[in-house]
Amino acid sequence: MAKTKQSSPNLPGINAAIIMDGNGRWAKKNALNVTSGHQRGVDVVRKIVESAAKAQLESLSLYAFSTENWSRPKKEILGIKKLIINAIDSQVPELINQEVRLNFFGDYSSFGDEIIRAIHQAEKITAFKKPKLKLNIALGYGGRKDIIEATKLIAKDIKSEKISVDDISHETIFKYLQAPINELDLLIRTGGDHRISNFLLYHLAYTEIQFSDTLWPDFTDEEFIKCLEEFSKTERRFGNRTI
Numbered sequence: 723m724a725k726t727k728q729s730s731p732n733l734p735g736i737n738a739a740i741i742m743d744g745n746g747r748w749a750k751k752n753a754l755n756v757t758s759g760h761q762r763g764v765d766v767v768r769k770i771v772e773s774a775a776k777a778q779l780e781s782l783s784l785y786a787f788s789t790e791n792w793s794r795p796k797k798e799i800l801g802i803k804k805l806i807i808n809a810i811d812s813q814v815p816e817l818i819n820q821e822v823r824l825n826f827f828g829d830y831s832s833f834g835d836e837i838i839r840a841i842h843q844a845e846k847i848t849a850f851k852k853p854k855l856k857l858n859i860a861l862g863y864g865g866r867k868d869i870i871e872a873t874k875l876i877a878k879d880i881k882s883e884k885i886s887v888d889d890i891s892h893e894t895i896f897k898y899l900q901a902p903i904n905e906l907d908l909l910i911r912t913g914g915d916h917r918i919s920n921f922l923l924y925h926l927a928y929t930e931i932q933f934s935d936t937l938w939p940d941f942t943d944e945e946f947i948k949c950l951e952e953f954s955k956t957e958r959r960f961g962n963r964t965i
């Protein structure tokens with residue numbers, strides 16, 4: 723019998739994120755260098771973005787490079803930089819077709835001018851007013867750094883009397899954080915580890931978290947759709963009593 727393609731649940735308004743872990747182990751398992759693992763990882767990103775757009779998610783935020791990743795070997799960092807520049811070059815036309823708005827967040831200045839120019843150009847040409855999906859890529863991002871920088875900005879605005887101490891609320895803090903989302907509904911981490919690794923710390927308060935043992939380069943759109951289905955069945959109580 724012919725295998726029918728899984729249909730994805732419709733999840734409009736849902737903000738999802740992925741910690742794409744396991745490229746290095748996948749490369750080792752397949753006797754390849756780590757950059758080949760990251761390359762395969764980028765290929766997977768393309769398919770998952772397409773599935774996320776089909777599922778009508780509001781946003782998908784991907785952890786591409788953390789503040790801690792700067793301590794990796796120079797060669798690996800250079801490989802990731804080249805892959806991102808190539809991915810922007812080759813994928814932006816497809817993102818435009820799918821009406822996906824691309825947005826990078828984090829401090830990626832140390833990657834150099836070439837990547838900064840490519841990112842700004844890609845963000846400009848995908849700046850749909852009503853995108854089908856917001857695709858946010860965390861690059862040189864750390865949740866703690868985001869909270870520290872937001873706290874400094876709030877302190878400065880209080881000092882200059884732009885806001886008062888009483889203006890500080892949950893919503894205000896979101897406004898000062900760099901990550902371009904508020905509540906995060908679903909976080910998926912691949913690669914078998916059960917940790918947050920300094921990702922969207924403030925945004926994770928009531929996030930449903932799913933862990934997959936699959937190494938990111940082996941992660942399929944079928945598995946992604948299964949994650950979305952499981953999420954859609956979850957009763958979210960936000961600390962409330964429902965029984």
Ligand code: FPP
Pocket residue numbers: 742743744745746747748760763764767784785786787788791802805806809810859913
């Ligand atoms: C984690 O695997 C992966 C990374 C640190 C880099 C991921 C980057 C990409 C897939 C490129 C993304 C590009 C775009 C355009 C979104 P790891 O190397 O930490 O795996 P390991 O835990 O097995 O060593």
